C-alpha cells in the first residue's frame with residue numbers, strides 16, 4: 487500500500503511550515519554565518535558588565551547553543567524529508583526500505599525511519 491498523494495501533500499505543507507518556524511527561531515538566537523550558509527552561530531547576548539549580568543549572559547549563551555543545535559538538527563531533518571518528497575521517496579524507512587506508518591509520519595513528518603528500526607537502534611544505543 488503506497489502513501490497517497492493527498493497525504494504526502496499534507497505532510498509537505500506541514501514540513502514547509504515547520505521549516506519557516508525553525509528558520510525564524512534560529513534567526514532569533516543565532517547569526518547565520520556568511521562563510522558557511524546553513525551553519526549558524528549562537529548569539530552571545532549583552533546584558534551589561536556587572537558580575538551577575540555576565541553570568542546571565544553565559545547561561546543564556548549556553549542555552550542558545552543547545553537550542554541552536556536542536557533547531558539545526560530539526561531543520562536538517564525537515565530539509566531531508568522535503569528532498570525525499572521531491573524525489574518521490576517520502577515515507578520510506580532509510581534502514582529497512584519499508585513504508586513508515588502514516589500515524590508516525592503524522593506525529594513527526596520528518597521521520598526517516600520506521601518504528602521497528604528506531605526501536606532497534608535505541609536498544610543498540
Ligand SMILES: [Zn+2]
Pocket residue numbers: 579580581582583584599600601602603604
Ligand atoms: Zn525500518
